[in-house]
Amino acid sequence: MKKVIIFGTGATSKIVNSGLKEDVDIVCYCDNDKSKWGKIFDEKEVICPENIKEINFDYIIIASQFNDEIYNQLIEIGINQVKVLQFFKYIDSFWSYVEFDLLQLYNNRENVEGIITGISYAEKGINEKVLIKNFNKLTRHSQDLYYDYNLVNYAIDKYKEEMKNLKYVIISLSYYSFEYDMSLSAMKGKVQAYYKAIGKEHHLLDIDRYLSETENNEYIVKEVFHLDIYGYPKVKWNITSSDKKIDLVNEEYGKRQALLDCNKNYYETVKENTEILQKYLQLLKDNNIKPIIVVCPVSKYYSKYFLQSMKEEFYSIINKVKEQYSFQFLDYFNNKLFEDSDFYDVSHLNEIGAEKFTRILNKDIIWDTDSV
Incomplete structure (x- = not known):
């Protein structure tokens, strides 16, 4: 025993x-x-x-x-x-989900018109199947700007000749993206999947x-553990910690999560991430790919307690970078079109909200008129 x-x-x-x-x-x-x-x-x-x-x-x-x-x-x-x-x-x-995402992109390399990168807000909030262009996602929970850039750089380096239809990259950012480094965070264990x-x-x-x-x-x-034929633990992933349905979209959770996400003040990380975004945009410019920077919607409970100072820092960097690079910028952080029922929790859209948001993106993104 x-x-x-x-x-x-x-x-x-x-x-x-x-x-x-x-x-x-x-x-x-x-x-x-x-x-x-x-x-x-x-x-x-x-x-x-x-x-x-x-x-x-x-x-x-x-x-x-x-x-x-x-x-x-x-x-x-x-x-x-x-x-x-x-x-x-x-x-x-x-099971490397990063390798899986890259394999999906490879399998679609001749048809792909766009790539989406970003953290969980884009992973949950943008439904690539609803977009009017053929997109692949390179988005994962806890992913940071460093890996956003390096995944696209890797894909272009490996598949450039075959991805002839690639014209767009949606770069999903949060207001705290420049303050966040996965390899130095509580989520640093996930680096092994990218490595x-x-x-x-x-x-x-x-x-x-x-x-x-x-x-x-x-x-x-x-x-x-009991293992399957591949050596994977035979666990039940859909189990929750309680039989009761928990309401994750309310003011208490909104305040807690917003203050947690705002509890960052890392000068060197901000400096590095600003440089990474510039490298990312230069990579896209060099390959004639249109960048679309998107901030996904959050609930009113989350936005209410999010620090104005962090939003101002984010906008200061975006405006500075915009002096050097051309990109479309779409910010839906405080968008009033979304109800509580559109969210899974205080800062992530559910499936209904994701479809709703993606249809809005279809209208707001300035697509190449020759290919619409």
Whole structure:
């Protein structure tokens, strides 16, 4: 019987639990939220991280998007790294969604007319199938401007001769994009998917550590999970942490998320990202591709609490760059055409909202009249 501790009590903990072998015993859960310590979650006690060393266990499974912070925390309190499974890091290394997106683009290379890059706002908020041109998405949750640019640069370098119809790139930005560097953020573990696909690690990757952690994750996964024929954990991804439907579009969540996203003040990152945008626009100019910079809609609860100072910083950079480069700029941040029912949460559109927004883009984007 393998004894495991699951670190995290959100939706991911239930996903992990759904795929464990019958001979795996969850001895307890662990969480950094003090309000949960000593309480019962899924019939097991939730303990403080400092108490882990008092528990008899074989492995700890990190079931949280804040993987790197938790991993480092465990190492600091004396947990042997060979006992730690970084669940999301394993998933990212097993199936590279970045490679998948590039493969989709490659398969469509002779017909593609446009590429969309950006973070989750564009991933959720723009439906490429509704656009009146043939677009491929290179958008993913937590993706930053560095990888927006490098993905398109990679695609042009590899497929330029075959992508003869490529005329547009939609660059989806948020007001905090210039303050954001994925490789230095809580989401830095996702860099491995980009490194695997295009060989770009930015400010993060220690290759020896990456290879060692990957090997360790693979070993523990085989020990504790049911696997499919490809070696992928047989987990249920559609499980939620509660049977009750949670309202994610309200003032409380809007304030919390807006202030979290605005809690950034990184001069060097802003400087670097400004230069990256300039390189990105120069790349498109050199290849006769029209850039369309888009800020996606957010709910009124999110926009209400978003800091004016960060919006002003964003506009200052956009206006400065516009003196050097030509691009269409479309800002829908405070757009009044969207209702609460159009949003999945306070800052992301749902499927209905995405179709609505994409139809607006069809009208607002200045398309090449020869190809409309």
